[in-house]
Amino acid sequence: MKKFFSLILIFLFAGCAAFSADWTVRNHDESKVPVYMLPDVLVTEGGERVKDKDKWINERRPEVLELFREHVYGRSPGRPENMTFETIFEDDGLYGGLATRRSVRVCFTERAGGPCMVMHIFIPNGAKKPVPVFVGVLIIKEFEKTQDYPMPSYLLEEQIGGMWKYAQADMKDTRPAKPVGKLPGRKLPGVILKRGYAFASIAPESLAPDDPKTYDTEIIREYSDPDRSKRPGSDWETIGAWAWGLSRAVDYFETDDDIDQNSVIVLGHSRRGKTALWAGAQDERFRIVISNNSGCTGAALSRRRFGETVRMINTSFPHWFCENYNKYNDNENALPIDQHMLVSLIAPRPVYIASADKDFGADPQGEFLSALNAGPVYELFGQKGVGVTQMPMLNEPVGDYVGYHIRSGGHALTDYDWLRYLDFADRHLKDK
DSSP states (O other): OHHHHHHHHHHHHHHHHHHHHHTTSOBOOGGGOOOOOOOOTTBOTTSOBOOSHHHIIIIIHHHHHHHHIIIIIOBOOOOOTTOEEEEEEEEEEHHHHTEEEEEEEEESSSSTTOOEEEEEEEEESSSOSSEEEEEEESOHHHHHTTSOOOBOGGGOGGGHHHHHHHHHSSSOOOOOOBOOOOOOSOOHHHHHHHTTOEEEEEOGGGTOOSSTTTTTSSHHHHHSOSSGGGSOTTBOOHHHHHHHHHHHHHHHHTTOTTEEEEEEEEEEETHHHHHHHHHHHHOTTEEEEEEESOOBTTTBOGGGOOBSOHHHHHHHOTTSSOGGGGGGTTOGGGOSOOHHHHHHTTTTSOEEEEEETTOGGGOHHHHHHHHHHTHHHHHHTTOOOSSOSSOOOTTOOBOSSEEEEEESSOSSOOHHHHHHHHHHHIIIIIOO
């Protein structure tokens, strides 16, 4: 009998061990996607069907937004009352005179040494002002791979620690710009500028360091209890802080005569793509929202459990989402929302979602299905969504107000992606 029970215990232990290890293995096999049912974005929590845009705007949209705040991204504070803007560097000779670089320090309190963020803006000199602008968290690093990029050393994103120290100081740095060397590529920033768009990049560490030990040492500590154990489970964390910073960028754009405050396009890749979607869902001042390879808790459906899962992302990046989100580790079907509902919150504004065929971790099919299933909300406004029901062919963009493409290649923000985003912006901004 003892031997029998010993065997049972060994079996149970082995089973538990196997189960506990299973979550670390990513599923890249479509045939192994579990059966699931998506929450209906057009049914209120009271069980009523949403049949018109007024009911969506006044009842269902606020419900869905609150569900994401409570269960996924956390609640963020509003606009600071005593925010200040200061231009700390300007050079109108960038790219051979094609652009002006303006670096702005945005401080959130009047307190000396209080939290601030730094944003670098690149404005086309030859375009009629004001100009539309692409803005994102740390999109400059993408450009450094494709462009001769002269920048003062204290403004380089790689030297963020030194830059942050400078941004905190009450002083102006007059050191000349130093070239960082020629970089390969097709000079994409020049293409963007010549097509009449500005672009702006925010330094993420000045909002929340991407580190589970230090993420709350800047603005989160300013607005939340310094004792993490005393914060509610729905308190904001890193993704929420970055999204909040993007809204503060719009606050600045409203004061800059060179920027069209009604044509702000928020864009992000990977974790910044998750951030762009959350920023665009909350702040309706973003005219267009673009998500590039944003994957789990970005554009990809969580219930599919394909590639990165909720448990994987919460375990690997415990500082990204609110504490409540951990309730859904290996429990995605219990979520009262899924990511198609995040995309739906952007309606009726244009949104673009992009995937890559080798980016299995981001679940391209799940990203497409989110775009597809956001369509019914756009239809309430008389707008067309992706316009197809099946994943399109590689490198063949589809969609109207909900744009989508899957390109060949891996997890990156490429020239191909940028050119599609420029075309999308032209269609929704310049041709209207």
